[in-house]
Amino acid sequence: MHSKDSEALVAMIVDAVRRSAVHYGLWFAEAVHQLGLEKALEAEREAGDRAAPIIAARIAKALGMDASDGPAALLRGLDQERLSALLDALCVNWLALDGVWFQAVEGLAGMDDAKRVNDTCWSRFAPLEARRIMAMHGLPRDGGLETLKTALGLRLYSRVNEHEIVEETPDSFVFRIRQCRVQAARTRKGLAEYPCKTGGLVEYRTFAQAVDPRIRTHCLACPPDPHPAEWCCAWRFELGEW
Numbered sequence: 525m526h527s528k529d530s531e532a533l534v535a536m537i538v539d540a541v542r543r544s545a546v547h548y549g550l551w552f553a554e555a556v557h558q559l560g561l562e563k564a565l566e567a568e569r570e571a572g573d574r575a576a577p578i579i580a581a582r583i584a585k586a587l588g589m590d591a592s593d594g595p596a597a598l599l600r601g602l603d604q605e606r607l608s609a610l611l612d613a614l615c616v617n618w619l620a621l622d623g624v625w626f627q628a629v630e631g632l633a634g635m636d637d638a639k640r641v642n643d644t645c646w647s648r649f650a651p652l653e654a655r656r657i658m659a660m661h662g663l664p665r666d667g668g669l670e671t672l673k674t675a676l677g678l679r680l681y682s683r684v685n686e687h688e689i690v691e692e693t694p695d696s697f698v699f700r701i702r703q704c705r706v707q708a709a710r711t712r713k714g715l716a717e718y719p720c721k722t723g724g725l726v727e728y729r730t731f732a733q734a735v736d737p738r739i740r741t742h743c744l745a746c747p748p749d750p751h752p753a754e755w756c757c758a759w760r761f762e763l764g765e766w
Contacts, residue, residue: 548575556648564648565655565734572656615683619705639722646727653679654734665736669697669763672735679731688755696762698744699728704756707747717747720757728759739763 551571555564580595589597599607630638657663657678663671673689676682676699686703707717721743729741739761743749746757 552652553648561648561651565652568652569655569659612683615680616705618680619684623706642723643726646723647730650727650731651734654731658735663735666738668736669695669739669761672732672739672761673697675731675735691760695764696760698758698760700755700758702755707756717756719748721746721749724757724759728761732761736763 552564552568555567559567577594580598584590584597587598589600593600599610602610626638626642629641654675657675658665658671661674661678663674676687676689681687684705685701687699687701689697689699691698706720710716710718724746725741725743728743732739732741740763742760742762744758744760745751746759751757
C-alpha cells in the first residue's frame, strides 16, 4: 500500500503529464495564431521530433530502463497484441478527451459556442494529423487520392469507427463511416444524433487538403442530415485542378 507521500507523488506525476500536454497544445495554438497554420505545422514537426526521444529517454532513465533506443524503450517487452490494445486505448481516450472538452464548454457557454470551439480545433488538428501520418508512414506530399485513402485509414478515428471506401472513379471516391462510436453511444442512451456536420465539413476538408491541396471535399450526408441505417456519414473526395 502506498504511503500518503507516495500517493501525493502519484497525483503530481499525473498532473505533470496533464499540464505538459496542455502547454504543448497551447504552443501549437498560439503558433497558428501568430504565424499561420502552415508555419505552425512545420514548427510542431520540428519540436515534436526533437521532444519525443528526449522525453522517452528521461522517463526510461527514471524507471531504470535502457533508453538507448529512444521511445521504444518504454514499450519494450510488449507483444503485438498488447501493443495493438494499447494503441486502441489511446485512440478511444483521444475521442473521450474531445468529448469531455465539448461538454465542458457547452456547460459553460452553450451549444453554439461549443460547436464553434470544436470546429476551430478541427481546423487545426485535422491538418496536423494528416501531416503526422504522412511523415510517419513516408506518404508523399501532393500524392492525390491514393495517398488520401491510405491516410484516412491511419487516423486515430480509424481504430474507433468502422469505415469503408466505395464508389471509386479515376478522379473520386466516397468514404463512409459505417459505425460511429459517438452516435452509437447516443442511440443507446435514447438521445438524438449529435449534429456533427459543421465539424465534419471542417475536419474532412482540411485533412484532405493537407494531404493534397487539389482535393475537394463534398458532404453527401452527415447528421443532422437523414441517412440510411447502414452508415452515419459519407464524404466524396475529388481530385482536379481548381
